[in-house]
Amino acid sequence: MNRIEPLSADMFDADCAHRMPFRIGDKWSAMIMRCLEAGPRRFTELKVPLHRVSPKVLTETLRAMERDGWVTRTVYDENPPRVEYALTALGRSLLDPMDHLCAWTRAHREEILGAREEPAGTPSVLRGARGE
Amino acid sequence: MNRIEPLSADMFDADCAHRMPFRIGDKWSAMIMRCLEAGPRRFTELKVPLHRVSPKVLTETLRAMERDGWVTRTVYDENPPRVEYALTALGRSLLDPMDHLCAWTRAHREEILGAREEPAGTPSVLRGARGE
DNA sequence: GGGGCCGGTTCCCTTGAAGTAACCGGCCCT
DNA sequence: AGGGCCGGTTACTTCAAGGGAACCGGCCCC
Numbered sequence: 509m510n511r512i513e514p515l516s517a518d519m520f521d522a523d524c525a526h527r528m529p530f531r532i533g534d535k536w537s538a539m540i541m542r543c544l545e546a547g548p549r550r551f552t553e554l555k556v557p558l559h560r561v562s563p564k565v566l567t568e569t570l571r572a573m574e575r576d577g578w579v580t581r582t583v584y585d586e587n588p589p590r591v592e593y594a595l596t597a598l599g600r601s602l603l604d605p606m607d608h609l610c611a612w613t614r615a616h617r618e619e620i621l622g623a624r625e626e627p628a629g630t631p632s633v634l635r636g637a638r639g640e
Numbered sequence: 641m642n643r644i645e646p647l648s649a650d651m652f653d654a655d656c657a658h659r660m661p662f663r664i665g666d667k668w669s670a671m672i673m674r675c676l677e678a679g680p681r682r683f684t685e686l687k688v689p690l691h692r693v694s695p696k697v698l699t700e701t702l703r704a705m706e707r708d709g710w711v712t713r714t715v716y717d718e719n720p721p722r723v724e725y726a727l728t729a730l731g732r733s734l735l736d737p738m739d740h741l742c743a744w745t746r747a748h749r750e751e752i753l754g755a756r757e758e759p760a761g762t763p764s765v766l767r768g769a770r771g772e
Numbered sequence: 773g774g775g776g777c778c779g780g781t782t783c784c785c786t787t788g789a790a791g792t793a794a795c796c797g798g799c800c801c802t
Numbered sequence: 803a804g805g806g807c808c809g810g811t812t813a814c815t816t817c818a819a820g821g822g823a824a825c826c827g828g829c830c831c832c
Contacts, residue, residue, distance in 0.1 A: 534819075535819080552777090577754075589777090601744070715809095720809085
């Protein structure tokens with residue numbers, strides 16, 4: 509088995525992840541999927557890029573993903589304990605629509621950010637249309 | 641302007657909309673987008689397929705979508721008042737990734753529903769791996 | 773025996789999204 | 803004068819997701 513790159517701590521900065529108007533599963537699922545994209549990861553390994561996730565929430569999320577058939581949980585009977593999470597085929601197939609979402613977000617980034625910056629009181633279009 | 645089909649009251653049954661593991665914007669945004677796909681709609685018209693939405697939430701959602709540049713709100717100065725909501729080009733471009741999501745959901749429907757039905761206590765895979 | 777690593781669990785609290793119910797103003801019609 | 807249509811608004815409540823802090827058991831090492 510060839511070496512797998514460690515996950516970078518700033519994998520999810522306030523960019524693609526933040527303010528993305530989409531959501532896959534719950535708050536952390538999409539990020540976890542990206543973490544598992546390159547290969548199986550263990551619990552503590554996942555905590556690195558997911559700075560702000562508490563172990564409770566991470567467990568909950570992983571359990572939900574397991575229940576939905578997106579990931580597998582493999583316990584190795586070693587010491588200290590080792591648990592690995594990996595994408596299933598179903599989970600992996602989900603990366604495809606996710607990529608489309610990311611592509612859309614990347615393509616319309618400026619437009620999205622711009623829309624929110626417009627002068628607060630931008631009036632709704634109003635038309636006198638009596639004789640329409 | 642040619643006639644536009646009225647929205648069916650059972651447009652969103654417990655199928656594509658319900659239990660879909662994706663979310664576009666907030667709870668109702670994706671459904672609203674589908675409602676606007678064929679052309680502009682007015683407030684009361686939107687309420688028909690969105691059975692359970694309260695006027696408050698519908699207003700909130702539409703305002704948020706307007707703020708994000710997904711829809712326009714056009715007030716016609718008539719009586720009784722008429723307000724029409726329509727997709728912007730940006731909003732319309734969002735339908736494309738949404739279609740991918742829907743296609744994925746349709747393709748993996750059985751698999752998704754199946755995963756949750758498995759015997760509750762399905763054990764995690766466990767491997768003795770001392771000599772790995 | 774004290775501390776650390778690992779993969780969690782438990783309890784409690786906060787937050788924000790969403791739901792419920794009631795009401796509103798303008799104008800038309802009867 | 804009363805009622806209805808339209809597109810909302812306002813105030814109150816509910817509920818689940820998420821976050822924080824603390825603790826746990828097993829085994830190893832010092």
